[in-house]
Amino acid sequence: MVVTWRGREHIGACLDALAGQTRPHRTIVLDNASDDGTAAVVAAHPLAPEVIRLDRNAGYAGGLAAALPSVGTPYAAWLNDDAAPAPDWLAALEDALEHDDRAGAASARLSRPDGAVQSVGVRLTALGYGADAVTGPVFGFCGGAALVRMSALAEVGGVPAGFFCYYEDTDTSWRLRLGGWTVLSAPDAVAVHLHGASTRPGSRAFHRWNERNRLLMLLRCAPLSAAVRELARFAAITLALPLRRAVPAAPNFAVGLRLGVLVEVAARLPGTLRQRRAIGRRAVVDRAAVWAERGE
Known part of the structure; x- marks a missing residue:
C-alpha cells in the first residue's frame, strides 16, 4: 500500500521495486489528489497497481485510513512513495510476523541512498517524542516501510486519520502495545529511502x-x-x-x-x-x- 502526493519524480522507482518483489502481493496506490502528473505515471506503469484517488489531500494518515478498507489480506504493508524496497523486503517482513503470532507489526530497515541506516523502527524519548532508532529493539514501527497485521490493527482501532501526517505510526504502535501486541524490527527487510521527497523536514x-x-x-x-x-x-x-x-x-x-x-x-x-x-x-x-x- 503506497500513499502518494505529488510523487511523479519518484513513485516510478517505488513501483519498479515492488514489481521485483519475490513474494506475491497486491499493490494499492492511494493518490492524495496529486496535481503534478503522478496519476499518469502510475497508470502507465507495467505493475498496473490498483489505484484509489481522493479528491483532496488527506495526508499520509488519512490516505492509509482511506485505503485500508480495500485490504483483504492478513497483512498490509505501508510504504512511502519515495522508498524503493529490495526484492526480498516483503518476504522478510512477512516471515518476521509469521514467526511471532503476537507481533502486531514489523518495521523494515530504511537506508539512505549512501547506505547509511536511517531507521530500523521508532524509539520514544523521555519527553514522548518519536525518533528514528538505528538499532533494535524498537518501541514502534516506522510507517515509511513496515508490515502491519490487519487483525491487530482492527483490534486497536485502526489508523488516526485526523493526524494527517506524522506520528500515525508511533500512535498505532503504542496502541498495539496497549493491546498486548509487540512491535518487531526486521533489519533484513531493506528499503532505500529518499527521506523528505514528499514533505520538507524542518519546515x-x-x-x-x-x-x-x-x-x-x-x-x-x-x-x-x-x-x-x-x-x-x-x-x-x-x-x-x-x-x-x-x-x-x-x-x-x-x-x-x-x-x-x-x-x-x-x-x-x-x-x-x-x-x-x-x-x-x-x-x-x-x-x-x-x-x-x-x-x-
Whole structure:
C-alpha cells in the first residue's frame, strides 16, 4: 500500500521495486489528489497497481485510513512513495510476523541512498517524542516501510486519520502495545529511502504536525501524568519564549506556530479524551507499563 502526493519524480522507482518483489502481493496506490502528473505515471506503469484517488489531500494518515478498507489480506504493508524496497523486503517482513503470532507489526530497515541506516523502527524519548532508532529493539514501527497485521490493527482501532501526517505510526504502535501486541524490527527487510521527497523536514508545516500530533498521541495513549506534564511543558515554553533574549531559529520555537498548535490541541481535546477512554477500554496492558517500554 503506497500513499502518494505529488510523487511523479519518484513513485516510478517505488513501483519498479515492488514489481521485483519475490513474494506475491497486491499493490494499492492511494493518490492524495496529486496535481503534478503522478496519476499518469502510475497508470502507465507495467505493475498496473490498483489505484484509489481522493479528491483532496488527506495526508499520509488519512490516505492509509482511506485505503485500508480495500485490504483483504492478513497483512498490509505501508510504504512511502519515495522508498524503493529490495526484492526480498516483503518476504522478510512477512516471515518476521509469521514467526511471532503476537507481533502486531514489523518495521523494515530504511537506508539512505549512501547506505547509511536511517531507521530500523521508532524509539520514544523521555519527553514522548518519536525518533528514528538505528538499532533494535524498537518501541514502534516506522510507517515509511513496515508490515502491519490487519487483525491487530482492527483490534486497536485502526489508523488516526485526523493526524494527517506524522506520528500515525508511533500512535498505532503504542496502541498495539496497549493491546498486548509487540512491535518487531526486521533489519533484513531493506528499503532505500529518499527521506523528505514528499514533505520538507524542518519546515513550518513539518513542525506543526510533529508538535501537534505528539501532544495528541500522548493525550490518547500515555499515562495521564505524562500527557499533562508534556502539554504543560509545551505551553510554559511557549509563554516564556517572548521573554528570552536568545531564541533558537528553528520554526518549532516560533511563538505563532506554537500558539497555533495549542489552539488545535484545545479544539480537539474533547474528541481526543473520548478517544483516550476508548483506547483505555480496549487496553490489556497498563499505560504505565507501556510508557516504561520506551527504553529511555
